[in-house]
Amino acid sequence: MLLHIGGFRLDIDSQGETIWHHLIPQTRVLCAVLFVFAIALTPNGRWWTWAIYGTTVTAIILASRVSLQVLLKRVAVEFVFMGVVILGTLFRDGGQVLWQWGWLRVTTEGLTILGSVSIKALLSLLVMNVLILTTSVPALLHALAALRVPPLLVAILASMYRYIAVLAEEFNSMQRAARSRNLLGNGERQRTVIGNMFGSLFIRTYERGERVHQAMLARGYEGFPPMADVPQTKQRDIVAITLTAILALSGQAIYLLF
Amino acid sequence: MDTALLSISSFFPLHWLMPQLAMHIPDGFLSFPVILLTWVLAIALIAVSLNRVQEEYQERTVPLMGVCAAFIFAAQMINFPIPGGTSGHLLGGTFAGVLLGPWAGSLVMAVVFIVQATLFQDGGLTVLGANIVNMGLIGTFGGYYLYRTIRYALGRDSFRGIIVGTAIAAWTSVVVASIVCAFQLAISGTVPLMVALSAMVFWHVMIGIGEAIITVIAVSYIWRTRPDLLYKAPRTAPINASRPLSPR
Numbered sequence: 001m002l003l004h005i006g007g008f009r010l011d012i013d014s015q016g017e018t019i020w021h022h023l024i025p026q027t028r029v030l031c032a033v034l035f036v037f038a039i040a041l042t043p044n045g046r047w048w049t050w051a052i053y054g055t056t057v058t059a060i061i062l063a064s065r066v067s068l069q070v071l072l073k074r075v076a077v078e079f080v081f082m083g084v085v086i087l088g089t090l091f092r093d094g095g096q097v098l099w100q101w102g103w104l105r106v107t108t109e110g111l112t113i114l115g116s117v118s119i120k121a122l123l124s125l126l127v128m129n130v131l132i133l134t135t136s137v138p139a140l141l142h143a144l145a146a147l148r149v150p151p152l153l154v155a156i157l158a159s160m161y162r163y164i165a166v167l168a169e170e171f172n173s174m175q176r177a178a179r180s181r182n183l184l185g186n187g188e189r190q191r192t193v194i195g196n197m198f199g200s201l202f203i204r205t206y207e208r209g210e211r212v213h214q215a216m217l218a219r220g221y222e223g224f225p226p227m228a229d230v231p232q233t234k235q236r237d238i239v240a241i242t243l244t245a246i247l248a249l250s251g252q253a254i255y256l257l258f
Numbered sequence: 259m260d261t262a263l264l265s266i267s268s269f270f271p272l273h274w275l276m277p278q279l280a281m282h283i284p285d286g287f288l289s290f291p292v293i294l295l296t297w298v299l300a301i302a303l304i305a306v307s308l309n310r311v312q313e314e315y316q317e318r319t320v321p322l323m324g325v326c327a328a329f330i331f332a333a334q335m336i337n338f339p340i341p342g343g344t345s346g347h348l349l350g351g352t353f354a355g356v357l358l359g360p361w362a363g364s365l366v367m368a369v370v371f372i373v374q375a376t377l378f379q380d381g382g383l384t385v386l387g388a389n390i391v392n393m394g395l396i397g398t399f400g401g402y403y404l405y406r407t408i409r410y411a412l413g414r415d416s417f418r419g420i421i422v423g424t425a426i427a428a429w430t431s432v433v434v435a436s437i438v439c440a441f442q443l444a445i446s447g448t449v450p451l452m453v454a455l456s457a458m459v460f461w462h463v464m465i466g467i468g469e470a471i472i473t474v475i476a477v478s479y480i481w482r483t484r485p486d487l488l489y490k491a492p493r494t495a496p497i498n499a500s501r502p503l504s505p506r
Contacts, residue, residue, distance in 0.1 A: 010377060033383065040285040040384040041293070044447070078379050082284045085449075088457060092450045117448060120286025121382070128379050137377070152308055152319065156369055159324025160331070161377075167325070167332040175336070187339035191468075194338045195475025198348070202357060202476065203484050205329040212321040221317065 011136040013066045019236075020064035025135055025143035027237040031244040032131040036124045038248035044116035049251040050123065056247050057126050066133045074133075075125050082121055090114045137161055159212075170201060283389065283439065285382030289446035296442070297387030303395050304368050310361035323362065327369040330354060334370070340468035349465075351397025351435075352405065352428040353473045356420075357480070359489040360402040367394040388442055392435045401431035406490075415492040417481060421474055428473040429466040436462035 014021075020028070035053070042049050061071070090110045099106040135143075141161075145154045174197050178184055183193045288296075312319055330350045337345045350370075354363035368390045374380040381389045405427035412419035436458040444451035477488070485492055 036285060036383045040288075040382065041290050043289075074379075081380075085284065085287070088449045088453055091453065113448065117286050121284045124285035124382055124384070125379055128376070128383060132377060132379075140376070150305075150308060152312060153304065153369075155320045156323045156327065156365075157373065159320050160327040160369055160373060163325050163328035164331055164373075167328045168335065171332050171336055187341070191338055191471055192475055194336060195472045196479045197336075198333055198353070198472065198476035199479025200483070201333075202329060203480060203487060205325050206322070206487055209318070209322040209325040212325065213318045216321060217317075 010132050011134065012070060013064070013133045014136045014139070016065055016134065018063055018065050020060065020130075020134060023237055023240050024231040024233065025139040026146045027233070027240050028131055028135055029140065029143045029147065031240055032127050034241075034244050034248060035127050038251065039123045039127070040120050042120070042252065045112050046116075046255055048254050050116075050119050052247065052251040052254070053123055054119075057123055057130075061126065061130055064130055064134050066130055071126070071129055071133060074129050075122070078125055079122065086114065086118055086121070089117050163208075167201075167205065170204070171197070174201065283381060283385045283443070285384050287382070287446065287448045288385050288388055288442060289448075292442050292446050293384055293387060296385075296391045299395060300368070300387040300390035303364060303390065303399075307361040307365040307368070311365050314359075314362070323366055323369065326354070326358060326362075327366045327373070330366055330370050331373065338468065338472060340464055341471075342464050342467075344464065346465045346468045348472055349393060349397060349432060349469060351393050352401035352424065352431050352469070353476060355398040355402030355427075355489075356405055356424055356473070356477055357487065357489060360399050363402060363489075364394045364398040367398050388439075392439050392442075396435045396438060397431045400434065401427045402489075404430055414490070415494050417478070420481060420488070420492075421478060424477045425470045425474050428470040432466035432469050433459065433462050 023031075035056070039050070039053050042053075061068075090106060090113075092107065092110045092113070096108045097105050098108060098111070132140075138158075141154055141158050144157070145151055175184075175194075178193050178197065184190050311323065315322055330353075333348050333350055333353075335347065337347050340346045351363075351367055354366050357363070358366060371381065371386060371389045371394065375383055375386045375389070405423040408423035408426055409419040412422055437455070440449075440451065440454035440458040443449040443454045449457075480487055
């Protein structure tokens with residue numbers, strides 16, 4: 001699970017000096033979200049719409065100068081994980097039968113849905129990965145706060161992000177301890193040990209939460225963490241959002257007008 | 259059509275991949291009405307649970323919910339063998355519900371899915387609402403109330419009530435969530451209903467067994483060591499608290 005995490009350094013390209021990087025974080029978030037929704041909500045079989053969206057996504061990738069190798073590697077791994085669900089869309093009735101082997105048949109409708117779904121999943125993955133690779137997590141959280149996500153939710157997200165690595169390390173060291181004592185032998189043993197591990201780690205986690213709370217109180221915490229100043233919206237941000245909206249709409253308009 | 263999938267699974271290593279995929283649907287798999295409905299439900303769930311949790315935990319909310327969400331996130335990365343020869347990982351919905359209660363539990367699960375979808379692209383952004391509904395609302399909220407009913411019927415303060423409730427709720431919530439997910443995929447016209455149902459439900463019956471076993475062991479560990487940490491803690495201290503289960 002989550003093999004693609006690797007390290008927890010996500011924003012390897014966040015220090016760039018390109019047009020994309022000059023947009024303030026909330027503009028980048030807004031553009032990406034708008035675009036992902038436009039891509040995913042397009043009905044199946046509208047190839048020209050995705051041609052427009054695909055060109056735009058390529059333009060964003062080139063403009064943001066993300067490391068292509070990293071981007072493609074991440075997308076490839078994530079795509080493999082989707083592979084099985086995507087294959088499930090192929091074998092169905094409807095349309096012409098193109099290929100048949102016993103009851104296993106591939107029809108034109110199955111191919112249309114397979115193609116559409118893969119393109120949608122791929123383009124959405126590309127957009128989200130460009131966003132995550134170019135924007136640091138604190139910047140993302142500030143952007144969410146600026147976009148009127150409830151501050152309490154943003155604060156919980158921030159505190160969670162801070163402790164993921166800590167807890168993953170605790171899980172690892174506990175597993176290592178169990179393994180070095182030869183406790184992870186057969187399946188039943190493994191389940192008992194891992195179940196006990198979850199139990200004791202939950203207790204530790206809860207106590208850690210209380211300790212963190214005490215530490216926060218000692219530093220003058222009053223219920224909401226302070227938020228840094230959000231950068232002001234500039235003209236180019238408005239241009240970027242308008243451009244995204246126009247492109248998203250024009251992709252859909254092709255099929256409405258012609 | 260349902261035999262179709264069984265033999266597809268002999269071509270592709272479905273039994274290895276299926277549990278890993280769990281119920282995280284990628285972008286592009288759901289149609290607009292399904293996305294709209296599930297997002298509305300998910301936002302309502304998050305909004306109400308944020309208020310409830312803030313009332314209950316006051317300014318402890320942020321650190322406690324934060325570490326608990328990180329705990330579930332990290333726990334989901336641990337694989338364990340499921341009886342039947344495959345391996346899977348904890349979804350943790352019922353576990354969170356039993357320990358933190360329905361509101362805090364579903365808030366924690368929602369936070370986990372938000373982080374997985376945005377930072378790690380595990381599950382799509384547009385289908386985040388559906389993922390929150392399937393595993394937060396059904397898994398945690400539904401799971402908790404099923405657990406509560408069984409626990410109160412068998413005795414609120416008894417070990418038996420808590421364990422039986424946990425086991426049934428953990429298995430049922432996983433299976434029901436997978437059925438709902440199969441219907442969402444079918445209504446969206448992405449995967450035919452029979453294929454979706456047989457694929458999702460078959461694997462999640464197995465995954466549910468693993469989920470139930472691990473949740474029961476973890477909850478019984480907590481019962482034996484810190485029973486006060488269970489949501490609605492037993493009013494009497496456990497008598498003859500034995501040692502935690504140990505491998506033989």
